[in-house]
Amino acid sequence: MFSYENYLPFVAFNESSLFFKASEVFRYGFLLESTEENNRFKQLYSYYSYYVEIIYGENYEEIQSIEAISIDNALDTYVREDDYSDAIIDLFDTNI
Numbered sequence: 478m479f480s481y482e483n484y485l486p487f488v489a490f491n492e493s494s495l496f497f498k499a500s501e502v503f504r505y506g507f508l509l510e511s512t513e514e515n516n517r518f519k520q521l522y523s524y525y526s527y528y529v530e531i532i533y534g535e536n537y538e539e540i541q542s543i544e545a546i547s548i549d550n551a552l553d554t555y556v557r558e559d560d561y562s563d564a565i566i567d568l569f570d571t572n573i
Contacts, residue, residue: 484525490545498543502529510555521555530554 484505490498506522506529513519518533528551532541546554552561 486525487527487545487547490524490527490529495540495543498529499531499540502531502543512555521551 485493485501490501493501502522502524506524508520508522509528510521511518512521516535518537520531520533522529522531524545528546528548529543530546530551531543533539534541
């Protein structure tokens, strides 16, 4: 049986109810980013070994969806390619 002291695996998280996912993310997740584009407000949380994206309705109080996303998907969605490339170059430069 699942307890609140254990994190949910990726697939089990996405198969859970919206209410359960919200309680998990707001209790155990860490807010990384909030963005708004095209009248759509999104938040990115880190949770366990993956990321969770929350999409809100127009009134910012209604949660439309909460979905676990892969690290690759989070990078594609939330990090500009130029910033990512610069960070990789900086990382390799510091190890030389």
